[in-house]
Amino acid sequence: MKYFAKKVTVLLFSLVLSANALAADSFKVCWSIYVGWMPWSYGDQEGIVQKWADKYGIEIDVVQINDYVESINQYTAGQFDACTMTNMDALTIPAAGGVDSTALIVGDFSNGNxxxxxxxxxxxxxxxxxxxxxxxxxxxxxxxxxxxxxxxxxxxxxxxxxxxxxxxxxxxxxxxxxxxxxxxxxxxxxxxxxxxxxxxxxxxIPGEIIDLLVVNTDTLNANPKLGKALVGAWYEIMGLMNGTDSKAIDARTAMAEASETDLAGYDTQLASTKMFYTPESALELTKSEALFNTMKNVAEFSFDHGLLGDGAPDAGAIGIEMPAGTYGDANYVKFRFDPTYMQMAKDGQL
Incomplete structure (x- = not known):
């Protein structure tokens, strides 16, 4: 029993050291041009991300990457702590590469985009x-x-x-x-x-192509303040851009210009996007059985195309953890939909 206790103590000490090694006060987030991700450009330019970072005593550098896949590759390589990407790409690039990743914000799904x-x-x-x-x-x-x-x-x-x-x-x-x-x-x-x-x-195919902000799971677990700051900033931006008042029009106009279009063009893109302007709407999808079925379909497509790795024996080789259950290998979870921080936003706890 003493030997067992010693092993447990060493294990816990190692976990604490690992968490402390990941603890930080400066983080990098990358995004690429897409209608559902332009809010990060606006939030950066208008100091909204900075405001929420200051609230939690951290620094967040928001960086645009012109090539979408390259942005995910750089995240996977550890050059960024968080990155905008779709549900499928989160599974087939970082998760398939062994990088444990968490969908921190479920921002929208493509509804014609x-x-x-x-x-x-x-x-x-x-x-x-x-x-x-x-x-x-x-x-x-x-x-x-x-x-x-x-x-x-x-x-x-x-x-x-x-x-x-x-x-x-x-x-x-x-x-x-x-x-x-x-x-x-x-x-x-x-x-x-x-x-x-x-x-x-x-x-x-509504609800199948989902746009996310994905964060390295280990980094998020060691730095919950990062999750709080990013989610807090996101829903402040959502509140500003949704509507017809002058503030909403100004916000969307800025996003339009950053994506090299005009307000009418950007609003047309938004019309074919199911934006989750509130945490309540994002949580509804995140906690749904439909998400489980979608990720099952995505995993099967990915396996059929060899995207889960050469040694993947089947579509469930990589565990995908969701509120509705875990699809695939529960002992090898590398992709997670975690509603914790969106729930905090809904409950006014940020």
Missing amino acids: DAVILKDKSSLSDIKGQTVNLVELSVSHYLLARGLDTVGLSEADVNVVNTSDADMVSIFGTSDVTSVVTWNPLVSEILAMPNTNKVFDSSQ
């Missing part, structure tokens, strides 16, 4: 035999697969070409490119070109 676009064709079935440009193995790839299934096609019927989101608009303007899958604001820019048609979008 992600789309399959064809040139000179008006039906998704016309995509058969075409070369499709998209960010390979991202939610765009997932959307394509879900769309193809609705018209009795599969990925074997098309040729997928990996293309950076930073190049998507320019390459669609060339004669060789006839189909793309991408997200706003790129969708709006491409649809403004002649002879383009949106043939499938995320409104046809």
Whole structure:
């Protein structure tokens, strides 16, 4: 018993040392341009993030990364403590890479912002035999697969070409490119070109492409003040931008300009986004059985495309912890939907 107690003491001491090693007072958050993530740009510019960081005695550096996948790669490599990303990409990049990650903020789901676009064709079935440009193995790839299934096609019927989101608009303007899958604001820019048609979008799979702020789990556990500051800032921004008064219009105008569009263009993108302006609405999805089913589907797609790692035996190789239950290996949880901080915001505890 003494030996056992000594082992437990050493273990607990090691855990404390580990937590202390991760304790910090300066953090870095990265984001990329997307309608649902522009609030981070506004919150940074207007000092809202700074205000909440000051409240908890920490520093938060908010950094824009122009290439979406690169932003996630940098987060996964430990260069950032938090990063904006979708539910699927959180599973297939950091979690699949062994980085335990937590969805701190469930911000919205795409309700038409992600789309399959064809040139000179008006039906998704016309995509058969075409070369499709998209960010390979991202939610765009997932959307394509879900769309193809609705018209009795599969990925074997098309040729997928990996293309950076930073190049998507320019390459669609060339004669060789006839189909793309991408997200706003790129969708709006491409649809403004002649002879383009949106043939499938995320409104046809509502609630499956979810936009998140993901935080390194170990960092969050060692620094709850980071979670409080980020969530507090987020819902202050949500309250400012939602509505028709001058403050809301000014906020959305600033977000529009930062994403290189105008207020009308940004509001059009918001119309195809199911924003969770309140913690109550975010919690409803986070705690739902629907989220569990969505993540099961995402994990299965990811496994079928080899995105869970070479040694993954099945779709449940990586545990995904949710309020409705854990999908996959409960002994290897690397992706978590934690409602704790959103609940604090709902309860006025921030």
